[in-house]
Amino acid sequence: MRFDIFTLFPEILAGVFDESILKRARQANLLDVAVHDIRAYTTDKHHVTDDYPYAGGGGMIMKPAPIFAAVEAILGCPPSAPVILLTPQGRVFTQTVARELVRHPRVALICGHYEGVDERVREHLVTDEISIGDYVLTGGEIPAMAIVDAVARLLPGVLGDPAAAANDSHATGLLEGPHYTRPAEFRGWRVPEVLLSGNHGEVLKWRRHEALRRTWLRRPDLIAAADLSEADRAFLAELARAAETQ
Numbered sequence: 001m002r003f004d005i006f007t008l009f010p011e012i013l014a015g016v017f018d019e020s021i022l023k024r025a026r027q028a029n030l031l032d033v034a035v036h037d038i039r040a041y042t043t044d045k046h047h048v049t050d051d052y053p054y055a056g057g058g059g060m061i062m063k064p065a066p067i068f069a070a071v072e073a074i075l076g077c078p079p080s081a082p083v084i085l086l087t088p089q090g091r092v093f094t095q096t097v098a099r100e101l102v103r104h105p106r107v108a109l110i111c112g113h114y115e116g117v118d119e120r121v122r123e124h125l126v127t128d129e130i131s132i133g134d135y136v137l138t139g140g141e142i143p144a145m146a147i148v149d150a151v152a153r154l155l156p157g158v159l160g161d162p163a164a165a166a167n168d169s170h171a172t173g174l175l176e177g178p179h180y181t182r183p184a185e186f187r188g189w190r191v192p193e194v195l196l197s198g199n200h201g202e203v204l205k206w207r208r209h210e211a212l213r214r215t216w217l218r219r220p221d222l223i224a225a226a227d228l229s230e231a232d233r234a235f236l237a238e239l240a241r242a243a244e245t246q
């Protein structure tokens with residue numbers, strides 16, 4: 001899968017795809033990330049990429065011409081891939097959106113900056129707008145990194161264990177329960193005995209219960225939307241009863 005990232009600040013993105021799992025994914029040709037400097041597509045002497053808003057109002061607006069020129073130079077006209085603008089006004093990025101994006105062989109990300117981008121970019125170039133959450137960052141570079149990371153780890157072969165992504169927090173609709181590694185006792189705190197028991201069935205049941213418990217405590221909104229069995233519901237009812245009697 002290939003990402004084309006369009007930005008005024010390519011240096012921010014240098015390096016993040018050069019470490020750890022994403023680096024290996026790129027070396028294995030599972031992932032390709034190209035960062036394009038929007039400023040390189042300006043045609044004026046001073047390489048201006050932003051300007052004052054018509055009719056006043058605060059802040060600067062990213063000009064349409066350099067953004068159109070950059071995206072069309074790389075992806076053609078019309079662009080041959082989804083073109084996503086990163087903006088706090090977009091639909092909120094979730095694991096479901098990551099799964100949707102990973103189906104595309106190529107995705108373009110435009111990093112917004114300043115007060116925003118000229119509306120004609122939204123209307124005539126962009127095919128989707130994504131926000132990584134209800135807070136405002138100084139630009140779309142960090143959101144672009146978050147999206148590439150979340151999507152890349154869903155590509156087959158990127159994670160060492162092919163089942164890992166399927167069990168992640170959010171992938172199942174629930175948060176994952178706790179994890180432990182050696183030693184079995186650290187400062188007097190023991191790992192739950194069931195994890196040392198070698199009883200695979202009991203371990204699976206414990207993991208499911210802990211995922212349900214954690215989600216119920218921390219993100220009850222996810223419980224409402226999760227795909228739950230009768231046994232899951234019975235366990236949740238038990239949790240609720242126990243909480244009431246406390």
Ligand code: ADE
Binds near residue numbers: 134138
């Ligand atoms: N640009 C600024 N804030 C953002 C956000 N929350 N998501 C995506 N792009 C942004």
